[in-house]
Amino acid sequence: MIEQKPDQEAVLITRVQAGDSAAFQLLLQQNLPVIHQYANRMLDNSAEAADVAQEVFIRFWRKSKTFDPKKAKLSTWLHQIAHNLCMDYFRKQSRLTELENREEPTSALLENDLDQEQRTEYMKLLISNLPERQRSALILCHYQGLSNKQAATILDISVDALESLLSRARRTLKKTLMEQSP
């Protein structure tokens, strides 16, 4: 994500709110990769992630006047829209129950001779087996690099609740890795 000074971002957002297409294009270029990546991590599906990212920026363009740059960072707001769209997607697909009933990864996946690609797939599987809120918290903080306050805002929970989700997620992963490592 390209970092820019908050006041610079606020100026661009004000211009977008006034209908400035050049400012929108600039913010789109800066934020699209990270929003697409977030959706991709959540959905594990590049095509669906592209649909979500597209909808996020269409809503940003249409509803930019409802966003107050003094109250939150743009990246927080965009992540929040993306998160809600991902949750809608899961609800439609009934994926939440599917995830909870998913089979545990087998220990055979953690053999020493696994190559990097297989390890990556194994970690993807472990993370996708986490309960949805723990997974969201982990992705927002560890992979998207957002602060605990930003992540808590996106998930609409307190910072304490977010920390609880994060520690439970990490403990579960650590336990699984320790149990299954040879």
Next chain:
Amino acid sequence: MNKVKFDHLLATYGAELEKWPEEHRITAKLALTSHSDWEKDVNDARHLDNHLDSLLSSYSVDRSELAGLEQAILDKTIYKRSALDQFLDWMAPAESIWHPALAACLPILVGLSIGLMVDIGEQYSLEDELTLTGLESATWEIRDE
């Protein structure tokens, strides 16, 4: 910072102190320098971090791959035009002179299609037409007399 607090933050944010909340970083660093035995827990947490980091680049998409998506978003936002604009563009394109002619024929086509669709309620056969024409001629003849 006591061990319970340190363990909680370690379990929450991992071994990388830079990822910890800003307000705890300095005290955590100081605590680590004065409690060298806590390093073992940090190393355990780092083991998990390394596994998690193996996925850091796995979902990143190449900038060029995003270009198409970016264009699609622009088409649906800043480049989106009204139906009237699209019709006017179609009417007077730079590359074709046929569209204005086709557009001029549009009212005729609309009239024809409406005429074919509308049921006027009375159907005249050829026989009726001839009878009516015959009556009209007879009327003229009577008037002439």
